[in-house]
Amino acid sequence: MLYVVVILADPKYESRLNLALSLNIYVPRDERFGHLKLADFLSYALKSIVQVLKPEFESIFDKTPNEFDSFEDVLKLYEGGLEVPEGVVKVIRDNVPLEMLKEIFRTDGERFLKFPLPQVIAVDKFAWRTDEEFAREMLAGINPVMIRSLEEFPPASKLDPKVYGDQTSTITKEHIESNLEGHTINEVIIERKLFILDHHDALMPYLRRINSTSTKTYASRTLLFLQKNGTLKPLAIELSLPHPEGDQHGAISKVFVPEEKGVENSLWQLAKGYVGVVDSGYHQLISHWLHTHAVIEPFIIATNRQLSVLHPIYKLLHPHYRDTMNINALGRQILINAGGALEVTVFTSKYSMEFSSMLYKDWVFPEQALPQDLLKRGVAVKDSSCPHGLKLLIEDYPFAVDGLEIWFAIKTWVQDYCSVYYKDDESIKKDAELQSWWKELREKGHGDKKEEIWWPKMQTREELIETCTIIIWIASALHAAINFGQYPYGGYPPNRPAISSKLVPEKGTPEYDELLANPDKTYLKTFTSQFKAVLGISLVEILSRHSSDEVYLGQRDTENWTSDAEALEAFAKFGKKIEDIEEGMKRMNNDEKLRNRYGPVKMPYTLLYPSSEGGLTGRGIPNSVSI
Missing domain, CATH: 3.10.450.60 (Nuclear Transport Factor 2; Chain: A,)
Known part of the structure; x- marks a missing residue:
């Protein structure tokens, strides 16, 4: 059973907090936010949205049938803000600290809920x-x-x-x-x-x-x-x-x-x-929550329980666990809980977590390796004449092209590092801590799948290298590619609608006549209600942000993580490779022949650029699932 499943009737599992009183969610002390990280801001920003914004705006839109009448109405969210009754403004101002009010709700003193312009409409509003x-x-x-x-x-x-x-x-x-x-x-x-x-x-x-x-x-x-x-x-x-x-x-x-x-x-x-x-809901519940946040947590727990802090594999993986247990615990309390924000903003509604849990049956650990994923989906074939031994059937596939560069850089780093400490396969078999870690991970952490024959046996160096590469890939690059484009693409709800409230209109009905008369209004009435749009935009804006002290792939938060010269040399080599890969991505984004990297919206593919500044950038690969 996944550690992340919540069964409230069993005292061994997490209990639901009274969020009106506290956000002091228990996670082990060494897994708590302990730095500039969103700490209070992230917790209380989400709490403010769920506890203050959600009920107040529900009350507005219950009383008024106001919906977006045109795409120009939607654009007002970014150009002038949303006009909100003064009574509601007062409630929010009374309950949200000023610095948070400015960050979350983008008030300029005159208008409320003015959001940053999403990149997908920054150059062309309708491409x-x-x-x-x-x-x-x-x-x-x-x-x-x-x-x-x-x-x-x-x-x-x-x-x-x-x-x-x-x-x-x-x-x-x-x-x-x-x-x-x-x-x-x-x-x-x-x-x-x-x-x-x-x-x-x-x-x-x-x-x-x-x-x-x-x-x-x-x-x-x-x-x-x-x-x-x-x-x-x-x-x-x-x-x-x-x-x-x-x-x-x-x-x-x-x-x-x-x-x-x-x-x-x-x-x-x-x-x-x-x-x-449908794709938005699948993305949020499966590609994002299940395949990154949820599946990585058992690895974190098993690593902390079974590997000494001095163990070389603990030192290798520890940076890729930073803040994950804390953000997952917060998410279970505020976002994916019954009646929480996700159920309001995603089409699966109250079946969201059941849907996600059901599709866990299809999760296969070795297939999380990017080359295996591409081969399974039939978008690549093995070809020894091509870089990395793979030929992409869609040559201009930005996620795959950039992802393969990152994947093999990670794998080379892991191989160089593991070779310092494990000289042969026998040293893997004799490492008692490593074997206990792998046993707990399979039999308890991912216990629902303990009988699956596809798990690596952890008997060879190649199995260790592949396993650690997959873990680092999931926690860093895969999560970055899935998460940090949420606002650049989904911050404009008509482009990534998450809920539909009507079926296709049938001929002879008033709805069909309305489609004939005003197709844009029908589209907006079907997919983009004001309340759910505002709530969804508020959430994805926060969840697409980098903290100012984020640690990115190829970096460590301390130079003293090891005293082993060979390991330090291998890591320096990895950091330089990551920098070179990013420069290559920038060159490709300037190549007009690669139309899928830029598109009609004139928005370059930057989601796998390794580096970033803090804030809403649409780029950057943090070491870990940290938001």
């Missing part, structure tokens, strides 16, 4: 609506770990047909072949040019229950074609609902294809919005 940008963000956005090669057509389902009936895709060759640059479907599959963003099987078992809440959304499949210019072209979006007569009858699906004009274009924009909703 996010293009098909090219919609597809590009699957490669360079905040959830670039989902897209995979499509190897069969039509897309199939792995759901049990005895329970869920026929879930095979209803997308046909007639929907897409006219957009394949003269190729047939069979040809583009053989040439590995057809890709899919698939949120069907993960969501369908939950969709009936999720749609019984205020959410109204779909399971989705999005097909894309790799064009000659290196960009992806969306071909079709399939939106599916459970059959009204029961799950065993399969899915009811609609297919939408790109159109440039008329109501068909309006429906296509809606379809892209539903894909954004």
Whole structure:
């Protein structure tokens, strides 16, 4: 069982705090925020949003049916702030310290809730609506770990047909072949040019229950074609609902294809919005919370319990655990708890944690290695003639290109370091602390998976090196790529909607007539309520920030972490390699031929730049999951 599961009835697990009285959450003393780090600020900023902003704005929007009428209304959040009744302003000012008020709510004394301009709309306010940008963000956005090669057509389902009936895709060759640059479907599959963003099987078992809440959304499949210019072209979006007569009858699906004009274009924009909703929720609950925050915590606990502070592997991994237990404990109290902020701002609502826990069954430790992940998703193939022995099928895949450089830099550093202390495989087997650490990690930390045969045996140096590289990758670069773009991309809710409140309007209904008359208003009413937009923006702005004393990949918070000259020399080599990699990323971002690095929004891919200043930068790889 994961250490991060909360069962309130069992005294061995965390209890819920009365947040009105205290945020003194227990974590071991040496894991507490003990430096400039957000410490009080982060804790009380989140508390202010959840306890003060949330109820006050709920009361406003319960009494007024005010929604955004146009995209210009949304832009006022960044250009002039939101007009808020004075009574509500007084309540917030009375409950939030002045310095926090300025930081969280961006008050300028005249207007309230004025937010920084998100990068995705900084240059062009509407380029996010293009098909090219919609597809590009699957490669360079905040959830670039989902897209995979499509190897069969039509897309199939792995759901049990005895329970869920026929879930095979209803997308046909007639929907897409006219957009394949003269190729047939069979040809583009053989040439590995057809890709899919698939949120069907993960969501369908939950969709009936999720749609019984205020959410109204779909399971989705999005097909894309790799064009000659290196960009992806969306071909079709399939939106599916459970059959009204029961799950065993399969899915009811609609297919939408790109159109440039008329109501068909309006429906296509809606379809892209539903894909954004599902992808946003999957990103927050699975890619972000589960696959970085949650899975790393058992490693931290086992390391502290089983490895001496003098043990070389403790010294290697300790920087990559900084603040993680504290931020996870805070998150469980304020963000992912029942009725918490995440349930309000993500489409899965009260099923969020159940959904996340259910998908833990698919987590496989060795597949968290970036090369293995890319191979599994079919976006890379082994090729000894290519750098690192891998050929990317989408050559201009910013997350993968930059990520592989970081991955192999980490692996080289780990190999150099471990070689100082372990001269052969026998020294791994005889290290009693190391073996106890690995046993506890598998049998208790990730105990639900202790019977899985894919765990490394921890009998060789290569197994130790690969294991430590995966741990460092998850805690540093993977989390950075997934987290610090939340505000640059998602700070503008129409680009990354997280909740949908209506289904696609049917012909002959008033909603369809409204779509014909005012498609932008229909889009905003479907995806972007004022209350949830303001709450969501407030949260992702805080969670996308670096503290002023952050320690980044290639750095240590003390020079005296070891007295071993060989280890210090290896670390200096690693730091220099990280600096060189960042310079290479900057050069690629200036290459106009690499369109996926910049996109129609003219926003360079910086999420894997290792260095950063403090604040909201959209770059920087902290050593650890620290926010």
